[in-house]
Amino acid sequence: MRYLVWLLRLAVFVLVLMFALKNTGPVDVNFFADHVVTGVPLIVVMLAVFVLGVFLGLLIAVPSIMRRRREAARLRRELARLEEKSRQNGGAPAETLAPEAVAPMAPL
Known part of the structure; x- marks a missing residue:
């Protein structure tokens, strides 16, 4: 499976490289306030837009990533607290229930 992914x-890399090599012609880039940059290779413009898109995508994802990290840290602390509590109780579970008592099994 690993070889298939590689x-x-x-x-994909070869296709993108071929596309980039076919699009090297100069283009004019128009900015706001009538500012124009002339003769920029199209591949440079495409690369700049791609990098800008990746940066903005990561910037948008940062709050979600930070929230997940905080939640994972909270769950690790809770797990450590429960393991410590379990060790203090002698390691024996307080009450053992069969899985069917918690959630009945569905009929086959």
Whole structure:
């Protein structure tokens, strides 16, 4: 499976490289307030837009990532607290229930 993924990555890389090499012609880039940059290779413009898109995507994802990290840290602390409590009680579970008592099994 690992080789298949690398083969797919290589194929995508070759396709993108071929596309980039075919689009090297100069273009004019128009900014706001009538500011124009002339003769910029199209591949440079595409690369700049791609990098800007990746940066903005990561910037948008940061709050979600931080929230998940905080939740994972909270759950680790809670797990450590429960393990310590379990060790103090002698390691024996307080009450053992069969799985069917918690949630009945569905009929087959």
